[in-house]
Amino acid sequence: MSVPPLIREPGLALAITGIGCIGAPGRGVDAQRAALSAGTCGLRVVADARLPLTRQVPTGVVDLRLPPLPSRTSALAYAAAQDALRSANLAPDKRGEVAVVVGTCTGGMPESEAVFLRDGDQVVSEIYRRQHPHRTTQALARLLGCHGPQGTHALACASAAAAIIEAMELVRSGACPAALAVGADALTRVTMAGFTSLMLVDPQGCRPLTAERGGMSLGEGAGALLIEHPEHARRRGARVLASLLGWGEHPDAHHLTAPEPGGVQLERAINDALADAGVARAAVGYVNAHGTGTRDNDQVETTTLARLFGAVPTASAKRTYGHTMGAAAAVEAVACCLAIGEQQLWASAGAADGTPLPGVEVLRQTRAGALNVVLSTTLAFGGVNACLAFGKGERCA
Amino acid sequence: MRLSRYARAIPGHASEGDAWPTWVPAGARRRFDPLTRLACAAVDRLLQQGGELPPDTAVLVATSYGAVESTFRFAQSIAQFGDAGGSPTPFTTSVHNSCAAAIGELLRLRGPTTTISQGATGPIAALRFASRLVETGRAPAALVLAGERHNEWSRRVVAELSGAAWPIGDGMVGCLVEAGQGPGRALSFRPADATNTSVLTGGHLSESEQALVGGTPAIIAAHRLGCWWPGCGLAGLDWCGDGPLRLAEAEGDRQETLWLGEFHRS
Numbered sequence: 001m002s003v004p005p006l007i008r009e010p011g012l013a014l015a016i017t018g019i020g021c022i023g024a025p026g027r028g029v030d031a032q033r034a035a036l037s038a039g040t041c042g043l044r045v046v047a048d049a050r051l052p053l054t055r056q057v058p059t060g061v062v063d064l065r066l067p068p069l070p071s072r073t074s075a076l077a078y079a080a081a082q083d084a085l086r087s088a089n090l091a092p093d094k095r096g097e098v099a100v101v102v103g104t105c106t107g108g109m110p111e112s113e114a115v116f117l118r119d120g121d122q123v124v125s126e127i128y129r130r131q132h133p134h135r136t137t138q139a140l141a142r143l144l145g146c147h148g149p150q151g152t153h154a155l156a157c158a159s160a161a162a163a164i165i166e167a168m169e170l171v172r173s174g175a176c177p178a179a180l181a182v183g184a185d186a187l188t189r190v191t192m193a194g195f196t197s198l199m200l201v202d203p204q205g206c207r208p209l210t211a212e213r214g215g216m217s218l219g220e221g222a223g224a225l226l227i228e229h230p231e232h233a234r235r236r237g238a239r240v241l242a243s244l245l246g247w248g249e250h251p252d253a254h255h256l257t258a259p260e261p262g263g264v265q266l267e268r269a270i271n272d273a274l275a276d277a278g279v280a281r282a283a284v285g286y287v288n289a290h291g292t293g294t295r296d297n298d299q300v301e302t303t304t305l306a307r308l309f310g311a312v313p314t315a316s317a318k319r320t321y322g323h324t325m326g327a328a329a330a331v332e333a334v335a336c337c338l339a340i341g342e343q344q345l346w347a348s349a350g351a352a353d354g355t356p357l358p359g360v361e362v363l364r365q366t367r368a369g370a371l372n373v374v375l376s377t378t379l380a381f382g383g384v385n386a387c388l389a390f391g392k393g394e395r396c397a
Numbered sequence: 398m399r400l401s402r403y404a405r406a407i408p409g410h411a412s413e414g415d416a417w418p419t420w421v422p423a424g425a426r427r428r429f430d431p432l433t434r435l436a437c438a439a440v441d442r443l444l445q446q447g448g449e450l451p452p453d454t455a456v457l458v459a460t461s462y463g464a465v466e467s468t469f470r471f472a473q474s475i476a477q478f479g480d481a482g483g484s485p486t487p488f489t490t491s492v493h494n495s496c497a498a499a500i501g502e503l504l505r506l507r508g509p510t511t512t513i514s515q516g517a518t519g520p521i522a523a524l525r526f527a528s529r530l531v532e533t534g535r536a537p538a539a540l541v542l543a544g545e546r547h548n549e550w551s552r553r554v555v556a557e558l559s560g561a562a563w564p565i566g567d568g569m570v571g572c573l574v575e576a577g578q579g580p581g582r583a584l585s586f587r588p589a590d591a592t593n594t595s596v597l598t599g600g601h602l603s604e605s606e607q608a609l610v611g612g613t614p615a616i617i618a619a620h621r622l623g624c625w626w627p628g629c630g631l632a633g634l635d636w637c638g639d640g641p642l643r644l645a646e647a648e649g650d651r652q653e654t655l656w657l658g659e660f661h662r663s
Contacts, residue, residue: 011533052480105493107514117476121469121550124557132461133493134515138649150651151522152515154463154493162511169529175586190472193480194488249509251456253501257489265507272535381489382498384510 010278012172015233015240015396016225018088020080021334023221023321024060027079029087029338035320036335037366039347042320043205043217050114053192058205060219060322061187071108074136076222076327077184081140084180084224088238092145098226099148099179100141101167103159105326107133109188117189136184148176157290158249158380159183159326160223164333164388165247167227177232183330184222191325192218198257206293206323208316209302209362210354216292219322223330225337230396240393242337245279245373248272252383259296259379263304266385270308270375273387279373281309286345286369287360288332288376291316292323297379298357305377306359313369314360315348329378329386336374336390345369398528400657401538401581402573404442405632406435407566407622408546414438415569421503428486430464432546432569433496439542439571440500450573455508455536457527458497459519459543461627462555463512466548467491500542508536516648517599519543520570520628521655525586527574537575544569545626563600566624570631582642583658594641594656599630 021028024042025035035042043058054061066075067082085095108130115125129135134152141150149170153162160183167179195201195218202215227244248269252260259266274281287309289301293316305312317332324331339346347366348356356362371392378386407413415434417426418441426434436458444450470487478484489495494512501510509530513523520543527539546567547555556565574584600619618633619625630644639660646653 056481113472116472120476121473124554126558128554129558132514132516134461134519134648137515138651142650149522149525150515150518151526152513152519153511154514155511156492156494165509166511166526169526169533173529173532189475189480190468190488190491193475193483194471194485194491196481197483197485197488250453250507251498251501251510253505253507255502256495256498268507380494381492382494382510383502384494384498 011246011276013391013395014168014171014244015228015230016242016244016337017228017233017238017240018084018226019241019334019337020083020087020224021331022062022076022079023324023331024062024219025320027064028083032334033338036346039349039366040320041349043322051187051189051192053196057201057203058217059187060217062220069139071130072110072186073104073107073184074139076186077102077136077140077182078143080222080224081144081180081182084226085144088226090226095145097148097176098146099167099170099176100137100146101151101163101179101181102137103153103163103183103326104133104136105154105156105159105185106188106191107131108135109190110186113189140182146180155384156381157325157328158378158384158386160328160330161378161386161388164329165249168244168247171227171229178226178228180224180226181330182222182224183327185220185324185326187218187220200294202293206318207350207354208291208293208318209298209348209357210351211357212354213293213298216294217322219324221321221324221327221331223327223334225333233396240397242340242393243391243395245389245391246273246276247388249386254383257381259300261300263300266300266304267308269385269387273389277389283373284309284312284375285371286339286374287312287314288336289314289316290377290379291318293318301377302357302359311361313345313363315346315363319349332376333388336376340371340374340390340392343368343371398532398574398576398584399581400572400584401575401579402443402446403634404439405568405570406438407568429499430467430490430495432460432464433499435544435546435569436496436500436542439569443571443573450504450506450540451537452505453508453536454506455527455530455539456497456501456506456510457523457539457541458512459523459628460545461514461516461519462545462551463493464491464495465551469548469550517627517646518648518651518653520631521644521646521653524655528584531574531576539574541572541574542569543628543631561625563619563625566622566626568626568629568632580661580663582660585656589641589656594643595637597630597633597637597642597644599628599646600625
């Protein structure tokens with residue numbers, strides 16, 4: 001397979017030295033590894049009084065005690081970020097220059113919508129202060145002692161991808177030696193009702209990348225990565241879990257909610273990520289697809305991936321976590337780091353019980369494999385297509 | 398790196414309002430959130446300054462509250478018809494990046510895009526990211542839109558909770574970031590050499606923060622506008638003369654600064 005044309009010189013590969021994740025499978029790396037390895041379905045029908053639709057359709061709810069922060073999104077973000085910094089072994093007194101870049105769709109909406117829907121629009125509640133997405137970023141920076149640049153991205157379901165991209169560029173540009181990139185979103189009535197109104201929710205629970213798929217399932221959670229300049233990581237003797245090699249992002253400019261059927265901009269995003277990483281298509285051993293389980297998303301993604309890579313091993317984590325919206329790219333970045341660190345190609349949960357889509361190899365079971373480069377794709381409202389490329393830790397060690 | 402074009406749209410201001418540009422189709426006008434309408438007006442003025450934008454121009458929007466009217470309408474539809482009876486149209490336009498997506502779709506812009514939501518410092522953060530995208534060749538230019546458009550509900554909520562010294566207003570600033578020599582103002586995120594740099598701010602700086610930027614006259618855009626919105630400091634850009642400027646904005650305990658060189662005409 002030919003090497004795609006480089007758009008420019010490859011960018012600097014960055015060291016991922018800390019990861020943290022919380023979602024339907026639980027909190028911490030061990031819980032994620034166990035769920036990803038087994039291809040566990042993390043979706044459940046629950047009676048969550050805050051979210052009436054959770055009684056009707058399965059969701060990826062986090063049923064854990066969370067840190068006591070004013071908004072659920074901030075609490076999820078803090079849990080993942082704490083774990084990432086702990087795994088990076090970055091002491092509190094060494095975090096002063098670390099940037100904090102957060103991606104979130106909903107911020108403190110769970111708390112605000114509860115007040116709005118209970119009390120109506122005439123009551124001004126102090127709780128509305130929690131709604132703003134940037135409150136999460138500010139809380140993380142303050143609580144974790146990270147006083148570098150801040151960024152808060154609200155790019156729909158690609159919010160965390162945008163946060164990771166900006167974090168990469170802050171480190172590459174020399175604005176900071178390390179950046180904490182976090183994606184976090186809590187389930188809200190508005191998002192559940194919204195996707196229900198669009199008739200995009202599968203009442204049986206999502207079955208991504210299969211012919212039987214009938215829509216998405218929502219979830220909540222957070223993922224966090226500590227992204228370091230390789231020299232900074234080397235100087236402090238950090239263990240490099242994986243490398244962040246490159247990124248690409250191009251919107252379709254086609255439709256607010258529907259992907260462009262030809263996947264032209266998705267292909268460009270993937271090619272840009274490969275060029276930024278300085279790797280050939282043939283080096284890609286595994287793709288974590290966005291794979292929401294909707295008809296259009298999965299069709300465009302598998303067709304585009306097949307066109308570029310042939311039968312590349314591909315999986316979606318959406319049946320394991322639910323679609324965690326603004327957190328998805330960060331949660332799944334953690335899955336990619338684990339895949340490359342442990343040389344495991346994670347199963348696409350639900351694929352074993354259905355008919356995998358053609359073109360790519362939808363992974364029905366987890367298997368070991370020699371992985372050098374892993375890609376993660378993200379599609380979002382607004383026609384956003386993003387791609388992140390991950391490599392082995394040795395690249396930066 | 399330079400700000401090569403600059404325009405603003407402020408509802409209710411003569412010659413700066415938010416009339417629909419001719420390039421926005423009638424069907425889209427019905428569908429778009431009022432925030433997007435305001436952005437279209439600012440972009441229209443930018444286009445009048447130098448023509449169409451390159452196809453891979455990046456689109457970055459800085460807005461704190463986003464398409465709040467759509468979010469409000471969708472929440473009301475849930476309140477009225479239940480969680481399974483929400484109205485899909487306001488939901489789709491309620492996503493925070495719907496404004497950036499609409500501008501990109503209308504102008505067929507396919508460079509990297511994001512929407513930044515971090516209060517008064519959002520526009521500076523957006524310009525920082527835009528500069529990086531252009532500097533690294535990710536986009537030939539970056540369109541940065543910074544602004545807010547409240548509805549009656551959010552205006553009341555923000556006014557009551559923010560304790561702002563000025564009425565809560567609406568407005569949108571549009572800037573084009575490009576590389577190389579040409580008209581506009583040089584853009585820098587490191588301290589500029591210029592010693593006689595005037596300080597421009599939206600007006601959200603506290604007294605202690607005002608003291609931090611002291612020594613040079615502060616230009617407070619909210620004074621001139623008679624209202625405040627996050628990042629409205631940029632709206633004061635062409636009220637400052639042609640000399641070098643320092644844009645300073647604060648959000649919470651954090652202050653962000655951007656240096657802008659002298660204005661150069663072509």
